[in-house]
């Protein structure tokens with residue numbers, strides 16, 4: 001451990017208040033376990049500290065962070081730090097990136113910029129800095145991005161001759177005079193919202209926008225409605241009296257040319273997120289809320305800068321894969337049609353986010369504003385079980401092992417969910433697309449408890465509708481018993497290799513549960529199994545046991561279905577009894593009907 005750096009951080013954190021819990025304990029290893037801290041390769045110094053959005057409040061205690069003399073990246077974004085710019089930061093001579101935006105700093109900008117010879121990115125936007133821009137910024141020969149937007153800066157903009165500068169944002173201050181020649185290569189938006197003279201010789205091709213022109217909410221809505229746009233809209237967070245609060249709307253549109261991106265990311269990639277800022281009112285104000293145990297360090301700015309990819313659209317919204325700049329990838333679900341009030345939404349998020357179980361996908365953070373509701377999950381590289389299902393076939397796999405572990409995990413996860421909120425929490429949307437595999441290959445259920453937040457839920461696609469118990473006519477009224485039914489359908493899907501509702505060659509629509517029951521009733525049980533599974537020896541008993549579980553869970557009468565803890569025991573027993581599995585690939589034959597029809601006859605009769 002870098003002992004002195006560790007002490008500097010402890011002195012810092014013990015002398016400032018903060019609201020989000022941090023795992024910084026004296027006995028733990030600072031380089032491997034402290035949130036937001038990165039050390040150099042030999043763990044002798046801290047080179048990066050990132051504490052965005054952890055609710056830091058007050059002034060930075062002097063002689064604390066300034067002792068981290070090897071630090072290169074310092075991010076204290078989106079907190080509520082106030083007071084003047086810390087003068088002792090002049091000792092941080094190795095700084096390359098400084099992010100202090102969305103705080104409540106006030107007073108003059110430091111005059112000592114020249115000490116940071118390697119400084120590449122400065123973002124001091126959205127604070128309350130006053131005074132003028134120090135000319136020492138001109139000495140920063142590596143500077144590529146500078147944002148001082150949304151402050152109270154005034155005076156003339158100095159002729160900053162910094163050829164390396166690629167991104168500049170000085171908008172929404174009180175600068176006067178004209179834009180100096182050296183900066184006229186930047187778009188007009190970089191200077192919008194100031195009192196600058198209008199005789200600026202911007203290249204004629206640039207769209208001239210009147211100062212203070214901000215997109216209206218109507219504009220935003222129209223844009224989001226356009227088919228070309230794939231976007232996440234995120235409201236900005238800010239604290240304190242400096243009323244420079246933004247709602248950030250991220251849009252991706254290849255045709256769009258406006259870009260509110262303040263700094264960093266000088267190179268635009270296809271598919272990267274673009275940010276639009278619109279003034280935020282009390283109503284639209286929102287902030288990212290993180291849950292305990294979240295070791296991810298990101299804030300809105302990170303999300304906004306992330307390159308995003310649409311993973312798919314579901315009943316409750318669209319899910320994006322967002323690659324953050326620090327290499328972390330998260331899945332961001334943008335909810336639509338949320339009808340409940342903020343308080344109720346937050347309560348449900350707190351309930352869901354508080355669940356920590358190895359078979360339940362953890363909700364890492366959420367965001368609520370009037371216009372946008374987002375949920376942030378870990379990203380599963382392998383995709384959901386539904387996507388994996390076909391990829392997992394063929395030679396060389398352990399027959400049924402995959403299916404069984406998946407089912408055991410999913411059952412345990414659902415059973416755990418059913419114990420939450422005094423036994424009132426229901427998953428409500430069990431299906432293969434909402435199940436992932438955890439690191440041990442066991443099922444992990446995701447996206448619980450969303451239906452109750454929605455004003456209306458569109459009819460599920462036919463394929464998905466087959467998971468829904470017949471007694472559930474409104475998805476918002478799902479029950480423990482209907483979760484059991486959906487789980488049963490999942491089991492049948494795994495065993496048969498068929499979708500819950502599918503069309504046959506003759507385009508006849510087949511309901512999986514009914515089909516399985518009819519085949520079993522006709523004593524052709526072997527016919528239901530996926531031919532892929534039938535290639536393996538010695539698993540028929542296990543297959544049949546699993547089939548019985550699937551059928552028991554999907555009986556028509558909800559009160560006759562087993563409860564989830566019982567289902568867990570049943571699925572676990574299948575594996576226990578039949579261990580170990582043979583890896584032999586010889587053919588097996590079900591030439592005669594198995595006794596399963598008699599054993600499960602009771603269930604099938606009800607379908």
Ligand SMILES: Nc1ncnc2c1ncn2[C@@H]1O[C@H](COP(=O)(O)OP(=O)(O)OP(=O)(O)O)[C@@H](O)[C@H]1O
Pocket residue numbers: 311312313314315316317318319331333377378379380381383384387429433434446447
């Ligand atoms: N955390 C995640 N990691 C990786 N892929 C994910 C993650 N969350 C969702 N996906 C995938 O993104 C796609 C879209 O997911 P989404 O949840 O929006 O829709 P859905 O699951 O099909 O429907 P619903 O809204 O009813 O849950 C699905 O293929 C899903 O498996």
